[in-house]
Every structure is written in C-alpha cells, then in structure tokens.
Amino acid sequence: MFTVNAYAATSAAEPLTPTTVERRDVGPRDVLIEIRYAGICHSDIHHARGEWGPSVYPVVPGHEIAGIVTQVGPDVTKHAVGDRVGVGCLVGSCGACEPCRRGEEQYCLAGGVLTYGSVDADGTRTQGGYSTHVVVTEDFVVTIPEGIGLDEAAPLLCAGITTYSPLRRWGAGPGTRIAVVGLGGLGHMAVKLAHAMGAEVTVLSQSLKKREDGLRLGADHYHATSDPATFEQLAGAFDLVVNTVSARLDLDAYLSLLAVGGTMVNVGAPAEPLSLNVFSLLTRGRSVAGSLIGGIRETQEMLDFCAEHALGAEIEVIPAERINEAYERVLASDVRYRFVVDTTTLV
Template identity: 55%
Template sequence: MSTTAKAYGTNAAELPLVPLSIERREPTPHDVEIEILYCGVCHSDLHTARNEWKGTIYPCVPGHEIVGRITKVGDHVKKFKVGELAAVGCMVDSCRECEECKQGYEQYCENGFTGTYNAPDKHLNAHTFGGYSQSVVVDEDFVLHVPENLDLAGVAPLLCAGITTYSPLRHWNVGPGKRVGVVGIGGLGHMAIKLAHAMGAYVVVFTTSESKKEDAKRLGADEVVLSNNVEQMQQSQKLDFILDAVSAEHDINAYLHHLKHDGNLTIVGAPENPLPVAVFNLILGRKSFSGSLIGGIAETQEMLDFCGRHDITADIELINMQDINDAYERMLKGDVKYRFVIDMASLKN
C-alpha cells in the first residue's frame, strides 16, 4: 500500500528541480510517518541531483536534513507518538546484522546503509526519495527525537552538518585542555566551531578570508589564523586535533605540520581529487590523518541532545521550496551563511 506526496526533484542531471508527485508507503507496524516542516540543503543534494558522483537514479528527490512532526505511527512503534517532533538524517535503514551495525556504526554498515534518497527502497521495490517533500515514512529505529527548546529550522542542518562534525570531535576526545583547529568556515566548519567551543576546547580557526575573522569569533573561535599569511601560519601554536572541512583542493601538509606529537587531523570535506600527503609530516611526531562519515543513530541522538543542552543550532537562511534552483547556484558560489533550509510549508503553494 502506498500514497502520493508532493515533492521537488529532477528527472535528469541537466534539468532543474521541479514539482513532482512521489510514492510513500503506508506505515508498517514499526514505521513512523512524518509531516516534514523543514529540510536542510546539503552540497550532497546538488552533487546527487546533477549526477556529479555518478550513479544517480532518476527521478531524484534530494534532502537528508529532515525535521517534522509525527502524523501516524505503526501498531508496534514504542519510541514515538503522534504529535511529537522528529528528525531523519542521512540514513533510513541498514542491514542491522553486521558487526558495524551491532556496535552502533550504521554509517559504516558492511552491506551498505540505505540512504534517505537515491538508495534501494525494499518496501516499494523502487528507490528512496528524500526530504524535499511533504512527508516521509521511516522505520522508528532510524528516527530521532528533537529537543523542544531549539529552533526547528536551525535544527535541520544538524542532521548532516552537525553529526558530520560532532562524530570526529567526540571520537578524538575533544574537550577542556585541548587545542583544536578548524579548517574552513562553511556549512560544516561553522558547526565544528560551535561544537568544539561548547565542548570546552580552545578553538583555532584557519581561513583564507580576512572578512570571516569576526564571524569566526562570534561562532566561538578563540583565535583566527589566515592560512594564506605565511607569518601567521608560522606563529600559530601546535594543536591536539584538527578538523578539516574544506571540499576544495588545498595543501593538507600545511595543517599536518601544525599538529602536536600524537595529534590527529580528520578530514570531513570531500575534495574531488586526491590530496598529496608528505609522509614525513606524519612520521615526525607519530601524527595521524583520517576521515569520518556522519555518525550512527545513537551518536546522532547524542549530538541532538548535546545541542539541546547548549542551545546550538546552525546559522541558516530560510528559503521557499520554489527557490531551490537559485539556492543551488548560490551555494556553488559560497553565497550563504551558512546553510540553506527549506520551509516546506511553501510546498503547499
């Protein structure tokens, strides 16, 4: 059984996003149906819609930063009730049987997690559609509780940008007494600054833009270094941990050099081409260079609860659904501080 829902998506890589009608399954015994109130706009949405990562299935409805209110629950649902706020991130299922899933690392599922969009939909024998739509139906095990005190529109980007930065910060034990670097101030970087500051770390932000210095301090930076200023880079003290949120090609060695002995640099940005690493930058100091992908469901809930306690949301620009194509073009130019969020009420117009 299925119902139709209004959505925005595209039928080909070279075409704009337009109104579509999509199928949503009727809730099964363990499902939750959510009326989507807000959906964040992630750079992954653009990459997928335009088939830049290849493998996009059309029609494509992006969106994996979903916040809404529960309108229906299956007979066996225990974690949620009708009327409650709820959120959905980048995953809507996983195999649940491999070692990674059993340990709460569904994002590293050995059989591949089911993405919120552009992934096989075992229920409708089709592919999944994302949050640029009026509703979504998801298994309760992949649905999250939303702190009541937070601005809902600002919560949406936490489901991707928030957890993508929170997970490595937690994994590398960022906290009081630690000097932490953040490379880049964008959708990911601005969340990393807020989270690291709230965790009690001394936060050093690296940026190429003089104009972003004051904004970095507003977000929680203790120190701002212009990475294209040789003198400032040489004077900056060593760091315990660096989170690199830059998606463009850049000199990773300049930042590895800033790590203390046994320090780590984790990259969450995704440059299109490989980044050359000078091995002696790692050997001399037993430093490590790693990557990180979102977070598991339990850790994502932990992140939301942390944000609730510290009153953290993303800095956003709220747009109507009808403005999504313009938003994509602006996003390519970096013309947003720091995340677009769609007011899904506009989809009714």
C-alpha cells in the same frame, strides 16, 4: 502507497522542479513524518548533478529533515503522534554486522540505505526531504528536543552530527587545541560544538572576511590560510584539525600544524584525490583520519547536547521555489551558514 508533493532533479543538467513522489504505506514499525523543514547540504548538489557518479533520476534530495509525527505503526515504541523528530542521512542498515551492532550504522558492511538515491528494502528507490511527508522505520528517526527550533535543528541531522562525531571521538574538551578548516555549513557547527565542549578553537579560513562571525560563533582565534605566515606561526599548535572543506588542500602544510601525536580528520569530501608526503606523519607521529556522519545513537546524543547548550544551526529559511537559486548561492559561498527549505511551501 500514497502521493506527496516534492522538488526533484530530473537530470544532471536541469534545474530542480516541482513534482510528486510515492511514499509507502505505514508498516508495523514505520513512522509517518510531516516534514516542516529540510536543510540544503552540498552533498545534495553533488548528487543532483551526478558529480559523485551516475545518479538515477528523478531524485528528490534532502537528508536534513525535521518535522512532526502524524502516524505510527502498531509496533512502534520509540515515537508517538505529535512528536518533534528528525531524519538524517540514513533510513536503513542491515542491523546485523559489527558496526551496526555497535550503533555505527553509517559504516554498515552491507551498505546502509541512504535517505535518497538508495534502493530500499522493498526494492523502491529512496526519495529525500524536499517533500511534504516521508515514511521511515522508527529506528532511524531521532527526537528533536524542546529548546531547538525545527528549522535550526534540520541542519544538525547532517552538519551537526558530521562535526560532533569526530570531536567526541578525538577527545575535544578543556585543554585541547582544535583547528577547524573552513567556516561554512559544516565548519560553523564544528566551531559551535567544539567551543561548547570547552576546547580552544581556531578557525583556518582562506581569508579573514568571516572573522567576526567566527569569533561570535565561539572561535578563540581566526587565521587566513592564504597568508603563508599562518603556517609558520601555527606550526605544531593543534591536537586536532577538523577539515570541513570539499576542496584540494596541501595536506603536508596542514599536517605541519599538528602537535606530536595529533590528528587531522577529514569530513569534507573533495572530488579529487589528495596526496601527502608520508614523512609529514612519521616525524611527529601524526595521523590522517576520516569520519562519516554518525550513528543513530550518537545523532540523538548530539541533539541532546545541542539542546542542553542552546545550539542550533545559523540558517536562512527559503521557500521551495528558491531551491535552485540556493544551490547557486551555496556554490558561490553566499550563505551564512545553511539554507533550510520551508516544506510547507510545497503546495
């Protein structure tokens, strides 16, 4: 074991503070990563504040990790010292169940090992990317291609794959009409990716205050959901609606925007249950679905796609001492569009 600097939550009510955490020694199939950047995801805030159930403290959040390989175990074949790499929301899974065998480790039937807040194979609790180094099994480390800066690549490990996966699964491409609900950390990547895939993209946001941004990022149209006329004007207009917001929505209203056979996919995770009238589905053959991040193979595919199309996240890089301020700004929707922690400031 060895000790590294980190920033951790010590309770649900206290601000995050500097600390140290222990990392395991590099095993035969492990990769030691010197973390350069760690994105701040809204999920980090939920977990740090115990909003998705009790958390075990102290916990170091961060599952959007980008850095450089500094050591590899003797049996590692996928990565080498000096490689630019990333780690997302998962650092382990059973590897044997049907989803794992399909490369969908995020749906591991035994329960995947999350990058922080999980119990690892050795019985220790995982700690995340708000730290200087991390040790991860090679199968859960992806390559960040040249052409994407490590800072703008970090949020792709969650925000990127979370939106790429449903877009691919539900056939985004030329001739498809896609609506993205919300233009935040997830939504802005959904717009960029859907546009790069060739789809016609519409942003549905509560107001028009980010309209200029939305069009710059690749949206063809931008509408305010606070205007009831939006739902009348766009009734039946979309093949796919990707909901990125973590708030209660009137599902029946949004389902009315789908064409016959269309699908609404939820990637945002509201704390409260959502309800709908089943006739919103029956009368047009519509579907409601959910999608959780993506598997490791698909995450690599997403990174390669982003490099090919010169896509990265829109970011604001901050030192570690501003993490608590960043949390408050995320809650106030005062970020365009992802905070990224410069982990070299953890000294």
